[in-house]
Amino acid sequence: MPSSAAPLRPRRRDFDETRVRILGAARNLVAERGPESLSIAEVARRAGIDRTTAYKHFRTRDDLVGAVMGSLGDEIGTMLERPMGFGDLIDHMARFFIEHPEIGRLTLHHLLAENPFPRAGWDRFVGQLERLANSSRSQEHIDAEALGHIMMAIAVLWPIQLRALEGDIEPAAAAERLAREIKRLLLFGVLRPESWPDLVDSIAGERSE
Amino acid sequence: MPSSAAPLRPRRRDFDETRVRILGAARNLVAERGPESLSIAEVARRAGIDRTTAYKHFRTRDDLVGAVMGSLGDEIGTMLERPMGFGDLIDHMARFFIEHPEIGRLTLHHLLAENPFPRAGWDRFVGQLERLANSSRSQEHIDAEALGHIMMAIAVLWPIQLRALEGDIEPAAAAERLAREIKRLLLFGVLRPESWPDLVDSIAGERSE
DNA sequence: CGTAAAGTCAACATAACTGTTGATTTTCTT
DNA sequence: AAGAAAATCAACAGTTATGTTGACTTTACG
Numbered sequence: 001m002p003s004s005a006a007p008l009r010p011r012r013r014d015f016d017e018t019r020v021r022i023l024g025a026a027r028n029l030v031a032e033r034g035p036e037s038l039s040i041a042e043v044a045r046r047a048g049i050d051r052t053t054a055y056k057h058f059r060t061r062d063d064l065v066g067a068v069m070g071s072l073g074d075e076i077g078t079m080l081e082r083p084m085g086f087g088d089l090i091d092h093m094a095r096f097f098i099e100h101p102e103i104g105r106l107t108l109h110h111l112l113a114e115n116p117f118p119r120a121g122w123d124r125f126v127g128q129l130e131r132l133a134n135s136s137r138s139q140e141h142i143d144a145e146a147l148g149h150i151m152m153a154i155a156v157l158w159p160i161q162l163r164a165l166e167g168d169i170e171p172a173a174a175a176e177r178l179a180r181e182i183k184r185l186l187l188f189g190v191l192r193p194e195s196w197p198d199l200v201d202s203i204a205g206e207r208s209e
Numbered sequence: 210m211p212s213s214a215a216p217l218r219p220r221r222r223d224f225d226e227t228r229v230r231i232l233g234a235a236r237n238l239v240a241e242r243g244p245e246s247l248s249i250a251e252v253a254r255r256a257g258i259d260r261t262t263a264y265k266h267f268r269t270r271d272d273l274v275g276a277v278m279g280s281l282g283d284e285i286g287t288m289l290e291r292p293m294g295f296g297d298l299i300d301h302m303a304r305f306f307i308e309h310p311e312i313g314r315l316t317l318h319h320l321l322a323e324n325p326f327p328r329a330g331w332d333r334f335v336g337q338l339e340r341l342a343n344s345s346r347s348q349e350h351i352d353a354e355a356l357g358h359i360m361m362a363i364a365v366l367w368p369i370q371l372r373a374l375e376g377d378i379e380p381a382a383a384a385e386r387l388a389r390e391i392k393r394l395l396l397f398g399v400l401r402p403e404s405w406p407d408l409v410d411s412i413a414g415e416r417s418e
Numbered sequence: 419c420g421t422a423a424a425g426t427c428a429a430c431a432t433a434a435c436t437g438t439t440g441a442t443t444t445t446c447t448t
Numbered sequence: 449a450a451g452a453a454a455a456t457c458a459a460c461a462g463t464t465a466t467g468t469t470g471a472c473t474t475t476a477c478g
Contacts, residue, residue, distance in 0.1 A: 013424045013475060034321070036246040041465060050426050055467070086400075087408045108317055111366070112243070116373040137404035139397050146390040147399060153366035154359050157320070161358045164325040181355040183412045187405060188348050189398035190356060191295075195346035196396060199296045203392045222445055222454045250435055259456050264437070419478100426473070433466075443456065448449105 019057050021047045026068050031102035034109045035065045069115075072106045077121035086132060087183070093155045094179035098171050101163065104156040122148070154182060228266050230256045235277050240311035243318045244274045278324075281315045286330035295341060296392070302364045303388035307380050310372065313365040331357070363391060 025047040030038050040061050044051040058064040079096050097104045116122070126148045133142035158178050162169055193200050234256040239247050249270050253260040267273040288305050306313045325331070335357045342351035367387050371378055402409050 015424065018424080033245045034243040034318075036242045039465060040467090051466095052427080052468090053425055056425080059467085061466075087405070087411060105321060108321060109243075111369050111373055112314060112317060114373050116370075133399075136401075138400050139393075141393070142399055143386075143390055146386065149367050149370050150363050150390065150394065153362040153370070157362035157366060158358050160320050161325075161362070164320055164323050177352075177355065180412050181352055181359065183408055184348075184350070185359065185394065186399040187402045187408060187412070190342075190351055190395040191347055192345075193396045196296070199392055199396060202296065203389045203396070224454065227454080248435060249437090260436095261438085261457080262455055265455085268437085270436075421477090422475100423477105424473100424475080427471085429470095430468085431466100434464085436461100436463080438460085440459095441457085443454100445452100445454075447451090447453100 018049065018053065022049070022054055022057055022064075023067060023071065026064050027071070027106065028102060030065065030068050030109060031105040035069065035113060038065055038068075040064060068106070069110060072103065072110060073118035073121065075103060076107065077118060077124075080121050080125045089128075090151075090182050090186075091175075091179050093151070094182065095175045097155045098159050098169075098175040098178060101159045104159055107156050108160070117152075151182070154178075227258065227262065231258070231263055231266055231273075232276060232280065235273050236280070236315065237311060239274065239277050239318060240314040244278065244322060247274055247277075249273060277315070278319060281312065281319060282327035282330065284312060285316065286327060286333075289330050289334045298337075299360075299391050299395075300384075300388050302360070303391065304384045306364045307368050307378075307384040307387060310368045313368055316365050317369070326361075360391070363387075 022043060026038060026043045029043060029046065038061065040054050040058070041051055043064065044054045047054070054064075058067065079092070082092065084092070110117075126145050129147050129151075130144040132138050133144045133147070155178070159169075159174065162174060191199070231252060235247060235252045238252060238255065247270065249263050249267070250260055252273065253263045256263070263273075267276065288301070291301065293301070319326075335354050338356050338360075339353040341347050342353040342356070364387070368378075368383065371383060400408070
């Protein structure tokens with residue numbers, strides 16, 4: 001046999017690796033400045049390659065933007081799909097977004113572009129919360145979808161707010177603080193209900209839908 | 210007297226109003242696409258004025274971006290400074306961000322640009338929460354600053370997530386749902402603590418700092 | 419050592435935006 | 449009707465980006 005079965009494709013100067021480098025630079029740029037202001041020229045500069053090389057991997061600017069945003073879906077999906085206990089999920093989300101702020105930034109840009117979360121991952125996530133909400137281990141009348149929005153909002157935005165307010169942060173400590181506050185909130189809330197009869201009344205009334 | 214006291218400045222074709230129109234168009238554009246991709250050319254097109262007119266109001270693109278972001282600080286400050294009860298504050302925030310999604314979007318872009326909230330407004334807001342946290346009407350060990358981040362994250366991001374998932378929404382209903390879920394969360398949390406001994410343990414241990 | 423893939427380089431045509439300038443027109447006040 | 453502020457218009461020079469093309473160089477496999 002002239003060419004063996006396994007490595008059918010010879011890779012002279014690893015085409016795929018170059019593609020990955022381009023995507024990486026592009027992802028950082030989108031995370032920093034948003035998809036609208038991504039330019040292939042700048043990406044090539046950052047990746048340290050020639051502009052025309054980039055064009056051999058992505059025919060247009062929009063292709064590149066699409067590839068970046070697509071990879072985001074995978075990443076968030078992977079994070080959410082790992083099956084585990086609820087406490088672990090919170091720890092995991094907190095660590096994930098603190099350690100990968102660029103993914104949180106990408107997510108925000110994604111939402112700002114009026115795109116919903118990738119359906120599959122989001123549905124799985126909300127499904128998990130729904131099971132929790134219907135179990136005897138949670139309070140009554142929990143709106144699972146709303147809870148999903150809330151958890152996502154906190155997880156994605158907190159690291160960015162923190163960085164904006166305090167500059168560089170110590171990841172491990174920040175992740176712990178974030179996870180702790182989410183847990184405290186979910187377990188006990190913030191207010192003593194007996195001191196807020198009006199508030200309690202105002203949500204006790206009707207079912208939401 | 211040739212020129213009387215009160216209206217010293219004659220306004221032929223209301224300079225100030227034109228400025229406001231420019232700022233409005235610019236704000237919408239920044240809210241949509243982010244500060245990086247604001248162009249004076251596009252702003253002028255949207256405001257229905259000549260490009261050079263815009264340059265008479267704002268010498269450079271960056272001046273315009275600065276003016277837009279500056280106005281954001283005022284707006285959020287005004288919203289937060291209105292003194293009132295906690296329940297009203299939640300209702301007010303929910304309504305505000307549902308009814309003015311562009312301000313939420315601006316806020317996100319502001320945070321993504323690594324800028325902290327305008328100090329004055331933010332400090333007042335956190336101060337309010339701190340007083341609450343130290344009162345007997347709240348649970349113990351509440352981290353007021355963390356709570357501020359959380360509330361802001363929810364209020365700003367929820368409307369955007371909702372729009373992304375469901376397209377157009379009915380503002381009044383959406384605001385009510387948002388306020389209700391925040392209140393429920395703050396009052397009761399989500400989980401029944403007695404069913405989550407591990408979680409309770411994991412946050413009971415040390416003080417955060 | 420030859421060959422082909424992977425990448426570089428220089429150049430070109432288009433397009434959009436930035437600021438700036440000077441002449442002109444519109445609009446309002448007095 | 450005069451005069452001046454506010455706005456328009458046309459033009460210019462400079463920058464940066466988009467895609468595309470063809471010739472060239474580097475790298476590594478067999």
